[in-house]
Amino acid sequence: MENQAKRSKQSSSSGRRSLKRKLEGDFEDDRKVSSPFSHDDDDAHQDLAPEVRTQVEILESTFSSTEADRASAKRAIHVLSELAKNEEIVNVVVDCGAVPALVKHLQVPSLGSEGDGGQMPYEHEVEKGSAFTLGLLAIKPEHQQLIVDAEALPHLVDLLKRHKTAQNSRAVNGVIRRAADAITNLAHENSSIKTRVRIEGGIPPLVELLEFVDAKVQRAAAGALRTLAFKNDENKNQIVECNALPTLILMLRSEDTAIHYEAVGVIGNLVHSSPNIKKDVLLAGALQPVIGLLSSSCPESQREAALLLGQFAATDSDCKIHIVQRGAVPPLIEMLQSLDAQLREMSAFALGRLAQVT
Template identity: 75%
Template structure:
């Protein structure tokens, strides 16, 4: 209660709730008015005034604690009824070598033998809000500190050194309790610009910088600040591996291989959520590097780090091409569609989903992209994905097929000839409501303009076992 007041709350339950902070947390004391409680040592609020302000929180906290104690209570009760507490005492009577082990067993034995005599009143006092606030109250702790200092000041030799020690302890407390300063994106951009090398320390610094920028980019209010600070060229530069050290004759692995590139792709994907930054990212050459990252799977590397990198690269392409027809065309011209189709066959379902999501975006209202996806023989794999047990996989697959056949009668025929009709109808009974909706829309496209498709749908529905 540094402000010397208790009327800070704007509502009865004005406290921390998930991601929302209380209204009074970041306000200055001057906004509430002069302190109502004063003492010789400054603003001090008595305990009797604090308790009414926290009674709602205390009751809810107590209810949650009580409910949480029910499972261990029933377990303990069942153990007592079955005689298991005797077994526990016998375990403590076992021969343990060492003085410390014997002392610990003695303490445990005393607690087990006396715990059953702790009555309700004792537990209530120990768990009560009054007890907790009394123990944790700042005024009580300050009083204990002052008394402790007073006693130590009478010890010979300590009286002269005590003030310096106390000042250092207070400085440490203020340092760790002080709110951290917000991280400046410009500092991290500068680190990225100066650390494009295979040096261990440079790679570690670049990895940390990309992670910080990605975390900052999750807040849309900060995205423009990050872009204006020059983050995009620096991040694009780190989408590729730096030149190897010419003095490294042993060809050691690149430090944090794939990690820096993954962080850069993730950060760029978050920045691309804002349409006004999509073209700027592409103009800085990001697409070429992102497509090359997709091809790292072809080098025979199948580690978790590689799969995570590929997934971030595919997600970045998805965000860049979202509702941007020119960038969709640029992705095709940079050769991005063939590796995305190849990634549909990867065993990692997360990579499959990311690749399918990118193809779904690229196929939307872009005939050239649709044709290339089909020419890359994506249909057989997409139809297999329709039968996947992973709801996210068959949701993305049916979405890709839906965008491929939209306003494309020739592709629609190829999809039907490839055997997509029965698995699409099967998705109508999927546990995923979004897949059900996508399947229904796709069936509507199949039957919209072709009477033969209507007959095929009717015949397939009749042949599906109930």
């Protein structure tokens, strides 16, 4: 049974998934972020409501291409993003109408005659700030649907393609990364939104971004695909159909621990309860780089690799033989001595699978 081992929940000091994405995998149910917003807290933060409303009003009145309006919008979004970083204030920000105003500024206003010589002032910066702030607001499940209902997803998907119509720059990379992170947070533990992302065409550009030159964009795209693949068969199939596997397997060999951690996580979610995809992954050559990650300096990657090998070992006896022949057993045994309880748990799971008679 796939639920023989339960992966312990990952914690984050900030609790914001956009800053530290949680493991999503074989042995845990969807998790809910718990941050009660008590009446006392509510009262304590209500004095911020006038300030939030002021910033929302600025956003509602500055959707134009003039430099003054773009600068005002950028400042207002920055204020809202700083407030949204505090989970106890997120409700106030949402209740004061920030979501539709922020969604509006995911779009680029028409460049009128008052524009700066054909150049959009603060190009990409306003949209990046809006995507980032919406991602912070999406930390609470009750806000995810509100943001999607405000039609944020089509605009976020458009932002994923920004590099195709704009010269590559740090600003372009930033807006793409924030859009991918926002999609990750919106779809987290929300099966209907995962499906909606696919319907809105979000998966092909995310797969394409796995090959992006900027490593931060690569990681963000992989993180979004990891979330979208979790317990969603149609999303899994489309990710594979978009030819993501060769790139993901290359990412497994990356020296950047964050990149190979996200890549092994995507693959793990793809193969979970999907025997056909599991075969595709093995045929694509994933086994050796996954075994290599057992010796990674990144404990999270080690855990994911051990878990994935346990999944591979359930395929057939030939696969078990290949796993053993390619050197997986010694590092798995070494992991049993780790002080990390989750490492011990995952290595024991993988070794147990290898020892089972099929």
